[in-house]
Amino acid sequence: MTANPRIAIDAMGGDDGPAIKIAGAAIARAKDPSLHFDFYGDEAEIAPEITRHPALKGASIFHTADAIEASEKPSQAIRRAKATSMGMAINAVKDGRAHAALSGGNTGALMAISKLALRTMPGIDRPALAALLPTLGETDLVMLDLGANTECDAQNLVQFAVMGSAYARTVLEIERPRVKLLNIGTEELKGTGELKEAASLLREADYLPMRFDGFTEGDKLSRGDVDVVVTDGFSGNIALKTAEGTARFVTDLLRRAFTSSIRSKAGFALSKPALHLLKVHLDPNNHNGAVFLGLNGLVVKSHGGANAKGVANAIGVAASMVRNDITRKISEDLDNFRAHTFPGDER
Amino acid sequence: MTANPRIAIDAMGGDDGPAIKIAGAAIARAKDPSLHFDFYGDEAEIAPEITRHPALKGASIFHTADAIEASEKPSQAIRRAKATSMGMAINAVKDGRAHAALSGGNTGALMAISKLALRTMPGIDRPALAALLPTLGETDLVMLDLGANTECDAQNLVQFAVMGSAYARTVLEIERPRVKLLNIGTEELKGTGELKEAASLLREADYLPMRFDGFTEGDKLSRGDVDVVVTDGFSGNIALKTAEGTARFVTDLLRRAFTSSIRSKAGFALSKPALHLLKVHLDPNNHNGAVFLGLNGLVVKSHGGANAKGVANAIGVAASMVRNDITRKISEDLDNFRAHTFPGDER
Structure with missing residues (x-):
């Protein structure tokens, strides 16, 4: 501390x-x-x-x-x-x-x-870039990797899950975060060999301070039913940027709609205080601060x-990680994982 | 015809x-x-x-x-x-x-x-699933593959570009569609080996009825500056579903905002005709009809x-492809590509 x-x-x-x-x-x-x-x-x-x-x-x-x-x-x-x-x-x-x-x-x-x-x-074979994404639920979700590693194997993904959980425990204060792997379907048979292998390793790792809950898909990210979403850096970057672009797209359409007539302009003026909440929720400055784990x-x-507010938020993320000694948490979880996976292996 | x-x-x-x-x-x-x-x-x-x-x-x-x-x-x-x-x-x-x-x-x-x-x-080594996505521009964009092929090599991506362009020429009536590859950055050095190789093949294929314009990213899909976005089925599925989920997320937040006070409810009532346009633009039924190319x-x-309206739109897509003989168009473009790439090769 x-x-x-x-x-x-x-x-x-x-x-x-x-x-x-x-x-x-x-x-x-x-x-x-x-x-x-x-x-x-x-x-x-x-x-x-x-x-x-x-x-x-x-x-x-x-x-x-x-x-x-x-x-x-x-x-x-x-x-x-x-x-x-x-x-x-x-x-x-x-x-x-x-x-x-x-x-x-x-x-x-x-x-x-x-x-x-x-x-x-x-x-850890490869570090990962993690960030918080807004959801409809009570807390944000942690997503990683967001672009540090273009290609990842099952071990990388498992390590990302361990790191992402430690991050969620620290920054979101969730004791046993719900963890899912990003995939193109939720059935066990879907996706790449790496994803299937990572899922099977995580399913067995029930002694770790996380609840692994299988696969999730791109359309379910903002539902608020998952705390940590794990993916390779290519898909993670595509998902993150597509979410940003789509949010901007919808708000642009909304702006067009509100300015399309005098009547809608009046409606906008009346709704403005309420719409301010939407703006706050979507403002990337309120989710600023991606972390190399x-x-x-x-x-x-x-x-x-x-x-400036965005920078202050990123500083808050850094301070919280320092105070909660996240590096030590990740390290303990990893030791725990290896002790179970390779008993007697002291590497 | x-x-x-x-x-x-x-x-x-x-x-x-x-x-x-x-x-x-x-x-x-x-x-x-x-x-x-x-x-x-x-x-x-x-x-x-x-x-x-x-x-x-x-x-x-x-x-x-x-x-x-x-x-x-x-x-x-x-x-x-x-x-x-x-x-x-x-x-x-x-x-x-x-x-x-x-x-x-x-x-x-x-x-x-x-x-x-x-x-x-x-x-064609592998068929691909293609669909239209809404943009801020005048026309929709064609995106493929949306999930038929989890992993793709450079040749697959080039074939998708040829098929997607034929689709854009048919359904969007764009003579020389602008084509980009989905990547995690727009610089030439970014991305997987498959993407870099596909980019180099497409850059040389300037005799095809398309304009290849390098890489695009997830946050630029809805800008309206590209007609065909080519990607492997894993990333394409992640991007498509993330876009769907984010659009729903933002409209859910919007609904919450409008129902949060009597004042905002009144504002909503006034803005309703204008907001209807937003709803139409985002309604997936208006973009229904994905195609196996x-x-x-x-x-x-x-x-x-x-x-029912969505089904009617999908039928419209099918009818337009039949009338424009898209299978023949794809076949001609492929022959053209092979004749240039492998001169003398009659396979």
């Missing part, structure tokens, strides 16, 4: 300059004064922004003029990582100078640099276009 | 009995008296429904008491296909007694029976829960 999480923030990554990230940190710290921030990036840009937010008094700046570009290839980003704001923030986690790193920059580069610097946890250190990806 | 399409309808498949299918056929025939229908299923149930619709005068009934169950495994369905309403409707296409078959039954069984009875076209014969899958 870490009472005062210290978070290394890549102030340069993302669609905007440091101002949004710093404003987000100020919101987070006003809510939770025990948080500490170190900002990595251009001091000349960062310093004046920090002085605008009294809540950030005492925050440190680590200067660098170099930043990873949005379109930079991971292979290139790795080579010059050390001198960049993203690489320096991750190295702070590696060296124990921060509990978590946060960046709104290039996801591929963030993954590659994090993996190289922090290495995967013992028992399975590394020896915490790295949170903030959406490149997040606003 | 077939002036009078004759369509074999599996009256028993789907969530409801024959009544909906027969009512749908009546709507279709009232619009287009050149259509002819043969109904396959329980005569005792079908005959009284037909007499209720004067538009269906002269329709034939082919009696069978057997129907494929919704949960029946494809392997089992194949064995008893011949005596079932679904299998008999498909056999009518095979034997040239009908131009297309339509069923609202079990998709896996429909695919398996169709494939066995009609065989794949020369040059790549077989020596036309088979259309109607949604199991479609209403």
Whole structure:
């Protein structure tokens, strides 16, 4: 239990300059004064922004003029990582100078640099990107992998289930999360060989702090009857982006409908307070903060276009994971899984 | 060009009995008296429904008491296909007694029976399931494969692109459809090896009646800047169902918002005519009719829960494909592709 999480923030990554990230940190710290921030990036840009937010008094700046570009290839980003704001923030986690790193920059580069610097946890073959998705139920759901691994085998999927459950226990505070594998049907015979094998391994792992409940499909994600949805990074990315695109599509149609006549404009004016709730529910800023799970250190990806409130939410995710020591939880669950699966195997 | 399409309808498949299918056929025939229908299923149930619709005068009934169950495994369905309403409707296409078959039954069984009875076209390794999706643009988009093939190689994807383009030229009447491959990023380096290889093959195939335009992502499907989206059946099924689920999720939230106060209820009442357009745009019945492409014969899958209007739309899709001789179009494009790719190869 870490009472005062210290978070290394890549102030340069993302669609905007440091101002949004710093404003987000100020919101987070006003809510939770025990948080500490170190900002990595251009001091000349960062310093004046920090002085605008009294809540950030005492925050440190680590200067660098170099930043990873949005379109930079991971292979290139790795080579010059050390001198960049993203690489320096991750190295702070590696060296124990921060509990978590946060960046709104290039996801591929963030993954590659994090993996190289922090290495995967013992028992994890590949880290995964996890995030919260809104549902009609009382809590959000955790979905992973969202794009870190294009192809996954059954062992990868099982490890994702263990990590996703630890994440749900930590961030959603659900004791035994309901876990399902994303598939193209719910019958046992459906899907790839990897999915069927992962399902059979998870079905037997009933000693783990999760309830494995078979397969789910893309149209059932928002129903609220599952806490953790596990999938390979290709399908997960397709599902996540299709959900985002469809939500935007429907709200665009809604906007067209409301502006199509004077009568509907009046109806919109009357309904506005109620529709505000819909907007809040769908605003990606309220679900900001994707997490790389399975590394020896915490790295949170903030959406490149997040606003200050979105950044504050991502910081909240990071702080919650630090406080709840999620890395240790994942590690214990994995040890438990291996002790049952390979009894006597001390690897 | 077939002036009078004759369509074999599996009256028993789907969530409801024959009544909906027969009512749908009546709507279709009232619009287009050149259509002819043969109904396959329980005569005792079908005959009284037909007499209720004067538009269906002269329709034939082919009696069978057997129907494929919704949960029946494809392997089992194949064995008893011949005596079932679904299998008999498909056999009518095979034997040239009908131009297309339509069923609202079990998709896996429909695919398996169709494939066995009609065989794949020369040059096609695997048939694919294609459907129209709504967009913000002027026309719908064609997406395939939506679940017929869990895993696909580059050649399969190229064949899907050829078939999807022929479908867009036929049903959407777009001379040179814009074609993209669904991926997890738009950069050339993203995605699986199969996708990269398919992209490179399609980039070179500029003599085909399509414009290949690289990769697209899940959040860009509804933008209206692409006519044909090609993907493997696993990702396609995940994307389609996630889009359906998200649209329902947002409209559920909207319903909650409108019923949350007296004020918002009044706003809803005022906006109702405008919101009706939204409902029409999102109603899956208006996009009903998925097509198995790549077989020596036309088979259309109607949604199991479609209403009469939805069935009529699916019949419209079938009729349009018959009239435009889509099988011949696909065959010509494939010959063209092979002649360029393997010059001198007469296989």
